[in-house]
Amino acid sequence: MRILELIILAALAAVVLFQLYAVLGRRVGRGAEETPRVPLTPLETQRVAPPATDGPTVDGGLSALKARDPSFDIGGFLSGASQAYQLIVTAFAAGDRTVLQPLLSDDVMAGFDSAIRQRETEGRTETVEFLQAPRADFEGASLLGDVARASVRFLAEFRSRAKGPEGEAVDDRRTAEIWTFQRNLKSRNPNWILIHVDAAEA
Numbered sequence: 001m002r003i004l005e006l007i008i009l010a011a012l013a014a015v016v017l018f019q020l021y022a023v024l025g026r027r028v029g030r031g032a033e034e035t036p037r038v039p040l041t042p043l044e045t046q047r048v049a050p051p052a053t054d055g056p057t058v059d060g061g062l063s064a065l066k067a068r069d070p071s072f073d074i075g076g077f078l079s080g081a082s083q084a085y086q087l088i089v090t091a092f093a094a095g096d097r098t099v100l101q102p103l104l105s106d107d108v109m110a111g112f113d114s115a116i117r118q119r120e121t122e123g124r125t126e127t128v129e130f131l132q133a134p135r136a137d138f139e140g141a142s143l144l145g146d147v148a149r150a151s152v153r154f155l156a157e158f159r160s161r162a163k164g165p166e167g168e169a170v171d172d173r174r175t176a177e178i179w180t181f182q183r184n185l186k187s188r189n190p191n192w193i194l195i196h197v198d199a200a201e202a
Contacts, residue, residue, distance in 0.1 A: 061141045061142055062074075062140070064141075064142075064143040065142075065143050065150070068143060068148070069148065074138050077138070078137075078138060080192070081136055081150075081152045081179070081192070082133065082134060082152075082154075084103060084181075085136070085152075085179065086134065087099065088100065088103055088104070088194065089158075090127075092112055092115075093126045093127055093128040093160070094126075094127065097113060100113075103191075103193060105182070105193055105194065108194055108195060108196070122164065122165070123164060123165055124162065124163065124164040125162070125163050125164075126160055126161065126162045126163070128158050128160050129158060129160075130156060131158055131159060131172070132157060134154050134155060134156035135154065135155040135156070136152050136153070136154055137152065137153045137155075138151075138152060139151035139152060139178055146184055146185050147183070147184055147185070148183050149180055149181065149182045149195070150181050150192070151178055151180045151181075152178070152179050153176070153177075153178050154175075154177050154179060154200075155175075155176045156176075157173070158173060159172050160173065176200040176201060178198045179196070179197055180195055180196040180197075180198075181194055181195065182195045
């Protein structure tokens with residue numbers, strides 16, 4: 001029975017890895033075709049239901065959030081979210097779990113860590129360089145009890161340098177994703193953490 005479970009898990013992992021390769025990042029430059037590119041983020045592993053929180057959902061989105069937290073400012077939030085986006089993407093490429101841990105929910109961290117471990121097992125490394133600051137557009141907010149959530153649509157262009165058993169490749173890509181951040185308004189910690197990543201139209 002144990003062997004059967006391992007076979008099933010291995011098959012599921014293969015499907016997820018294939019989807020990661022196929023979905024993330026649209027190629028806009030040229031690189032060594034024989035070297036597989038590393039995804040910007042492990043998107044498929046993040047398509048899970050956001051963690052449940054206690055309390056009724058408050059309608060009104062942004063207005064409800066501002067009523068509970070008058071200091072909330074979209075411009076300031078987007079600036080911080082953009083910095084977090086770049087930090088998370090570069091840390092994921094570098095496999096820096098120490099940087100990632102405090103910025104991600106447990107579920108998202110588990111997905112990122114799984115992708116990093118797979119890359120390490122295959123002997124692959126990558127560095128990411130943003131060609132310009134990513135575009136960040138506010139998508140909306142919600143309030144569930146004391147938990148605030150805000151979503152941002154990121155459009156980014158970057159250059160990745162990937163190394164693997166097949167060789168080295170430099171690849172310019174464009175990607176669009178919607179990131180959802182969360183913060184407990186009763187917490188003394190003012191930081192938002194990433195709880196969900198989804199694909200978006202470029």
